[in-house]
Amino acid sequence: MALDDAFEVIDKRFHRYAIHNAHIDHLWTGARWAEGPVYVPAGRFLLFSDIPNDRTLRYDETTGTVAVFDQPAWNANGHTLDLEGRMVACEHRGRAVTRIGHHGRREILADRFEGKRLNSPNDVVVHSDGAVWFTDPTYGIDSEYEGDAAESEIGASNVYRIDPSTGAVTAAITDMVRPNGLAFSPDGRILYVADTGISHVGRACPPDIRAYPMNADGSTPAGGYSTFATCTNGVFDGFRVDATGNIWTSAGDGVHCYADDGTLIGKIRLPEVVANVEFGGIKRNRLYICATTSLFAVYLNTRAATSAAG
Numbered sequence: 001m002a003l004d005d006a007f008e009v010i011d012k013r014f015h016r017y018a019i020h021n022a023h024i025d026h027l028w029t030g031a032r033w034a035e036g037p038v039y040v041p042a043g044r045f046l047l048f049s050d051i052p053n054d055r056t057l058r059y060d061e062t063t064g065t066v067a068v069f070d071q072p073a074w075n076a077n078g079h080t081l082d083l084e085g086r087m088v089a090c091e092h093r094g095r096a097v098t099r100i101g102h103h104g105r106r107e108i109l110a111d112r113f114e115g116k117r118l119n120s121p122n123d124v125v126v127h128s129d130g131a132v133w134f135t136d137p138t139y140g141i142d143s144e145y146e147g148d149a150a151e152s153e154i155g156a157s158n159v160y161r162i163d164p165s166t167g168a169v170t171a172a173i174t175d176m177v178r179p180n181g182l183a184f185s186p187d188g189r190i191l192y193v194a195d196t197g198i199s200h201v202g203r204a205c206p207p208d209i210r211a212y213p214m215n216a217d218g219s220t221p222a223g224g225y226s227t228f229a230t231c232t233n234g235v236f237d238g239f240r241v242d243a244t245g246n247i248w249t250s251a252g253d254g255v256h257c258y259a260d261d262g263t264l265i266g267k268i269r270l271p272e273v274v275a276n277v278e279f280g281g282i283k284r285n286r287l288y289i290c291a292t293t294s295l296f297a298v299y300l301n302t303r304a305a306t307s308a309a310g
């Protein structure tokens with residue numbers, strides 16, 4: 001049987017990840033800008049954001065239905081789970097990174113850096129040591145559309161780390177224009193970060209994913225970076241790393257898959273601009289795709305990188 005037409009094989013390495021009788025599931029439409037998906041294995045559901053409509057939605061994998069999980073939702077954007085399986089959210093309007101505790105209440109993990117309010121946290125990942133890493137571009141304060149318009153107090157868009165024992169917030173990466181999606185390599189030794197600063201400074205900021213090597217204990221970047229990939233259609237926004245180190249990233253024409261050597265090996269072409277992806281399903285081998293108004297999914301012959309939460 002032929003591959004679904006949506007799959008585009010660019011490098012033969014991509015063949016092993018595409019399942020020949022799988023197809024793209026168009027699960028739901030109705031968002032204004034779908035973003036921030038996180039799969040919650042214990043509940044078999046996917047939470048995702050509809051940022052301009054200020055709501056968090058829940059796709060129930062057992063019934064196939066989408067319902068409102070939270071509205072208003074602080075114009076939440078990126079989500080992840082921490083090592084205890086608690087949901088961590090980046091809030092544009094809250095200008096904070098928050099967590100829903102086991103008691104069900106919202107707790108603020110970070111809303112300031114050196115006394116100044118954060119811009120509008122965008123995406124978040126948890127290192128295996130428990131530290132929460134997040135990006136803080138200005139998209140949620142640039143206009144009233146995805147948050148409350150405001151001037152940046154910090155005057156820069158950085159990547160921050162929240163220390164797992166002290167809660168202290170440090171600026172870990174300060175040389176980007178608008179850091180956006182981020183993820184660690186499976187061994188935790190590389191932090192990948194997308195820069196979408198082309199939205200503010202044009203081609204002076206190419207739409208790259210950078211690779212920042214980490215120190216041995218994974219708590220700080222070792223210094224310097226390399227350009228991992230430059231987007232060939234639109235920009236890289238959110239992305240995920242699979243168990244073998246491939247990066248599955250959002251792009252203008254669908255999902256792009258990069259091998260860990262930075263080669264674009266294949267695409268999943270979709271009719272809407274993709275903002276973010278997440279591995280879900282019991283085996284974590286189903287890629288959920290937030291694409292502008294719609295939620296798509298496809299089973300792949302790979303799975304999420306192992307983490308304590310998933």
Ligand code: MG
Nearest residue numbers: 122180237238
């Ligand atoms: Mg983003």
